[in-house]
Amino acid sequence: MSDIEVLLPDGSARTLSEGASALDLASQIGARLAKDALAATVNGDLTDLTKPLPAGATVAIVTPASDLGREVLRHSTAHVLAQAVTRLWPGAHYAIGPAIRDGFYYDFSLPNGARFSDDDLGRIEAEMRVIMGENQPFVREEFSYDDGLALFADQPFKVEIITGVRDGATPEDASEVSGSVVSTYSNSPAFKDLCRGPHVPSTARLGHFKLMRVAGAYWRGDEKRPQLQRIYGTAWESKDALAAHLTQLEEAEKRDHRRLGQELDLFSFPSELGPGLAVFHPKGGTMRRVMEEYSRSRHVAAGYEFVNSPHITKAELFETSGHLQWFADGMYPPMDLDDGQQYYLKPMNCPFHVLIFKARQRSYRELPLRMFEFGTVYRYEKSGAVHGLTRVRGLTQDDAHIFCTREQMRDELVSLLTFVLDLLRDFGLNEFYLELSTRPAGKAVGTDEEWNEAEATLAEVATNAGLELVMDHGGGAFYGPKISVQAKDAIGRTHQLSTIQLDFQLPQRFDTSYIANDNARHRPIMIHRALFGSVERFMALLIEHYAGNIPTWMSPEQVRVLGVRDDHDAYAYDIAAALKQDGVRVSVEAANEPLGARIRRAKLEKVPYILVVGDDDVASGTLGINARGANDPERGVTLEEFRRRLSEEISSHGSPELTRGA
């Protein structure tokens, strides 16, 4: 038998006997690696450890504590989940069970229409641990399509996957099947699953997992197809990694804007109003006002005009714009008024701005014309889709529409992108990437030429911005492509924020024109853009980004002054009055309770600065500062010094507690 040579990721070569597997390679390198190994990549493709290696291949051993390793063990855990479910519910049909971010899921259809309940998760988990204890090897086999169909004759979803791949109808299922054969993995004679693999060598290699929840999921993600029962789980390479993940989930829950909105008395969703309809309380209203005022001032500086439009309009407007044709499902049903007219709540502001443009003849000298409005719109979201402030039925967009010439378009987009990123940075977001959404298949209006030009321009501007650009093929709106700015928050989640959308269509539909210097009518280009997206959603993001520690400049209450004893209250009010002169949002809590209790309350309310004043301060005109997130309070600071520091922090939009690690 001859030898083969394979390359390791570091470029070094190893000699193995022909037919040797990645597991043999791992053993040659070290016993510990062989023990850890879960799978391998051969020339970049993920495969089983036991598969013979081709000569000259570049081979890397996949170990648990890596992205690929976790993917493999999550996928294998999903198989064990399916096996456990078929043990507990004989006759259960299992559909697909991939690894996903942080875990895995598997979709099932139980016999006789049975459904999982949350209580079943414990039983299933226990059965999974039994299977893992049985140390079952994952064994790969390959079958022809016909044999595969026979094998899974009583598993309709598997049959559909195999026939779909055989007939080339569903290329995405190629992940379940490879080449002209179907592959299966069985970890016991009693359980075989259609799967491309790879899998861990044995079920005993699994175990640091937890089933999280049961949910409904449509087969193939299609509303019109049967709804399956999906079980979600999380799985990790070690007990510690699992525990860390669960802790992180708890941390994320603590900064959930819905919870903080309640705790900090910012907003609520009275059930009397219906789903997705929020009211802002005084504190939330203050934060929102500051956000909006700052945005307005920036827009003024950037040359925007301010406009306003009503919340309802005759159907005609949205017939002309095309919204009724495309998005009637997402609009509130019309009100029939007594003259037979139908009126709609507006789902978008753009048609109104077009009408403002059209209110009189426009000259090229007026372009670019930038119209801004905090426009409140209403969208009839499906009842199951609403979510806190991030997905609501009534929302306010920081919406603007820019009318410009084709020649101005590029420059306008460049300065717009700079403007967007500057503004977001002022709110404390610093990590971005851009996404370019292109023509949606089947539902776009407009010519190929228009789309191609729009997409090319946006791509050029996005590339020049120097940020990472991700393509979202087919993700554009029906009327034009868009760039969206994705921002990363303090715990690493990304959120789609600003969108900049090109639109060749609306100006046409409304027959919009301006007179150019050639004395002829020309069609303007329209750019739709929102920076916050929705004020509500942006506020939710900020609350979570800052974990409720709203930066001082936006904080509803910036300073609270506490006298140590009630004979210090008068001095406390003097301090507050002085700060009010600077425009600071300050309150005084009189000394009816022990100082510790009042400090605790202010801390829980996340007031940025608690000022404590006692005998020493009254005597020497000073104050004590207990700053949010600081380890120790500071004593004997002069009022002037505090005013200086505070105004510096507010005007710079600072958020020192982030750097203090609060």
Added chain:
RNA sequence: GCCUGGGUAGCUCAGCCGGCAGAGCAGCUCAUUCGUAAUGAGCAGGUCAGGGGUUCGAUUCCCCUCCCAGGCUCCA
């Protein structure tokens, strides 16, 4: 819209097999005057989401509606 789970005092939650509705915090009153995360006592607070049904009796069991959560679908 669909699936699963939930809705008990302002908030967080307990309440077993159907038998007079509970706690902590918050609120109010009184006392306490205190230097950096909870002073004490007392009081008040409920259509157990809403409606219907079963039952001698329903917060509890069943049905419908509303609202919430996690998913699926959707997101101009």
